Amino acid sequence: MSELLAEGYRRLFKGKRFYIVMIAMAVIAVLLTLIFAASNYIINAEIKNETGAAELLETMKTYADDLLFKNSGILVMLVGITAGMLIVQDFRNNTIRNKIIIGHSRTNIYLANLIISVTVMLIYEAVYVIAALILGGIMLGFRNFPNKEVIVNLLLLLPIELAMTSIIVFLCNTMKNVGGFVLSITMHIIVSLFSMVPLLLNKHPKIQELIMEAVPSFQMDMLGNGDIPEHWLRMMLLMFAITFVSTICGILSFKKSDLK
Amino acid sequence: MDYILQTQKLCKKYGSFQALKDLTINVPKGAIYGMVGRNGAGKTTLIRIITGLNNPTSGGYSVFGVSNKDKKILEVRRKTGAVVETPSLHPEMTARDNLIQQTKALGISDEKLDDILKLVGLANTGKKKAKNFSLGMRQRLGIAFSLVGDPEFLVLDEPINGLDPQGIMEVREMILRLNREKGITILISSHILDELSRLATHYGFIEKGQVIKEMSAEELEKVSRRSVHVNVSDTNILADVLNGMGMEYKLTSPNEADIFTPVQVTPLVLALNEKNCFVNSMSEHHESLENYFMGLVGGVKNV
Numbered sequence: 001m002s003e004l005l006a007e008g009y010r011r012l013f014k015g016k017r018f019y020i021v022m023i024a025m026a027v028i029a030v031l032l033t034l035i036f037a038a039s040n041y042i043i044n045a046e047i048k049n050e051t052g053a054a055e056l057l058e059t060m061k062t063y064a065d066d067l068l069f070k071n072s073g074i075l076v077m078l079v080g081i082t083a084g085m086l087i088v089q090d091f092r093n094n095t096i097r098n099k100i101i102i103g104h105s106r107t108n109i110y111l112a113n114l115i116i117s118v119t120v121m122l123i124y125e126a127v128y129v130i131a132a133l134i135l136g137g138i139m140l141g142f143r144n145f146p147n148k149e150v151i152v153n154l155l156l157l158l159p160i161e162l163a164m165t166s167i168i169v170f171l172c173n174t175m176k177n178v179g180g181f182v183l184s185i186t187m188h189i190i191v192s193l194f195s196m197v198p199l200l201l202n203k204h205p206k207i208q209e210l211i212m213e214a215v216p217s218f219q220m221d222m223l224g225n226g227d228i229p230e231h232w233l234r235m236m237l238l239m240f241a242i243t244f245v246s247t248i249c250g251i252l253s254f255k256k257s258d259l260k
Numbered sequence: 261m262d263y264i265l266q267t268q269k270l271c272k273k274y275g276s277f278q279a280l281k282d283l284t285i286n287v288p289k290g291a292i293y294g295m296v297g298r299n300g301a302g303k304t305t306l307i308r309i310i311t312g313l314n315n316p317t318s319g320g321y322s323v324f325g326v327s328n329k330d331k332k333i334l335e336v337r338r339k340t341g342a343v344v345e346t347p348s349l350h351p352e353m354t355a356r357d358n359l360i361q362q363t364k365a366l367g368i369s370d371e372k373l374d375d376i377l378k379l380v381g382l383a384n385t386g387k388k389k390a391k392n393f394s395l396g397m398r399q400r401l402g403i404a405f406s407l408v409g410d411p412e413f414l415v416l417d418e419p420i421n422g423l424d425p426q427g428i429m430e431v432r433e434m435i436l437r438l439n440r441e442k443g444i445t446i447l448i449s450s451h452i453l454d455e456l457s458r459l460a461t462h463y464g465f466i467e468k469g470q471v472i473k474e475m476s477a478e479e480l481e482k483v484s485r486r487s488v489h490v491n492v493s494d495t496n497i498l499a500d501v502l503n504g505m506g507m508e509y510k511l512t513s514p515n516e517a518d519i520f521t522p523v524q525v526t527p528l529v530l531a532l533n534e535k536n537c538f539v540n541s542m543s544e545h546h547e548s549l550e551n552y553f554m555g556l557v558g559g560v561k562n563v
């Protein structure tokens with residue numbers, strides 16, 4: 001396994017894509033900060049003009065605390081671009097053969113892909129959070145940070161992103177082609193398009209609640225600069241379950257598949 | 261005899277297509293085993309199965325005496341190197357970087373890489389990326405990949421595809437050197453049967469997913485027929501004369517024929533001369549691997 005990780009990390013860090021996407025992640029943090037700053041500037045100007053509505057307008061202002069949770073959807077796409085492509089290219093170039101021929105088990109190859117993809121996710125998340133904290137802190141200031149809610153919610157984001165990453169690895173490793181890659185980078189958007197569907201279940205609040213808590217894309221919307229979700233433990237268990245199930249299914253499918 | 265690879269009634273189905281059917285081969289230790297077969301005969305499928313890329317539908321195989329159902333198969337695979345169809349390379353990396361990837365996957369140092377690059381004639385490629393390599397260079401890099409782990413068993417699927425005549429010669433010499441100097445057992449499939457016949461110490465003839473014949477090069481030499489190829493002014497007269505002499509022959513064109521029975525030249529020429537048939541040329545031939553294969557599978561189809 002350590003050999004597969006060494007091979008995979010070298011391939012990851014030797015390619016330009018990893019660094020380009022990492023810069024893109026930082027740039028997104030900068031852009032969001034600038035947009036929030038511009039929005040705050042307009043709100044401040046309105047406060048001066050409309051002193052009566054100052055209290056209401058004040059609540060509309062955004063801070064670095066809010067910025068910390070604005071990247072989750074983009075992160076999935078960027079992890080897909082880097083990690084998903086790394087996996088798909090291994091199949092497209094047939095370099096995956098080189099590992100199987102010398103006796104690496106398919107289970108280890110799959111798990112190495114997952115570990116490398118999770119590493120990408122953690123690095124990109126860290127880059128975003130650091131950029132958002134530094135630039136956001138300077139330009140927007142903090143509302144409550146560092147407070148328990150923000151830190152716990154940030155930590156709760158990790159299992160959700162882990163589940164998303166495991167799905168990316170599953171799709172790319174199972175489909176083995178660009179189709180898997182495209183699906184992995186667009187899945188969050190596709191799922192988000194159906195975000196209104198649970199609302200149709202308003203007569204069944206329990207089911208509605210469960211769907212919102214079980215779908216990673218919906219969970220991301222529930223986490224933010226606010227209270228810790230009531231069922232956070234259940235949510236996290238569901239995320240770990242998604243990670244576990246997608247990984248097991250991915251390994252079983254990979255073990256059965258014939259490679260070119 | 262020690263065998264590096266043995267298959268037992270190996271079967272592989274892709275949907276309803278039966279690619280391998282009860283295929284059994286035995287690759288002796290130290291051999292250069294040439295696999296001969298038409299397109300779609302099952303050569304590459306067999307190579308994919310024994311290298312672990314494909315799973316057999318039924319039957320089994322053993323590499324270095326370890327069954328494919330035994331977990332130890334993964335350990336012995338480390339002693340294997342292979343080039344399957346097209347070389348598997350990282351296009352954005354240089355030749356050396358490509359090989360470093362393989363040392364990482366094997367968990368070994370990269371100190372021998374310069375020797376390997378020299379061996380395959382890619383020592384001077386510098387910073388040129390693999391995506392800019394010619395087909396021949398890619399082929400060599402693929403072979404270099406397979407040599408990184410100091411394999412004891414090398415599987416080469418069409419290793420000289422795309423190589424120029426000099427490249428073919430170099431790869432041939434390299435294969436012979438690896439076999440003779442390092443004692444590496446080599447399983448090789450090639451469409452270029454003439455080339456294969458210069459390398460192989462053993463042959464396996466594959467047809468429709470089955471091994472129809474296995475033999476050593478010595479055995480092939482013994483069973484290969486010698487013939488005299490003649491070019492005459494009239495093969496009808498030649499046929500009359502040969503029939504009269506009770507000889508086995510085959511007319512290959514209006515002026516040419518192959519005579520398989522040992523022939524005394526002078527009586528034949530005199531007999532033909534009497535009937536005003538002139539001999540333009542005459543040469544002795546030894547039946548080639550290609551001819552033997554054609555005779556075995558019956559027919560002149562795509563090899």
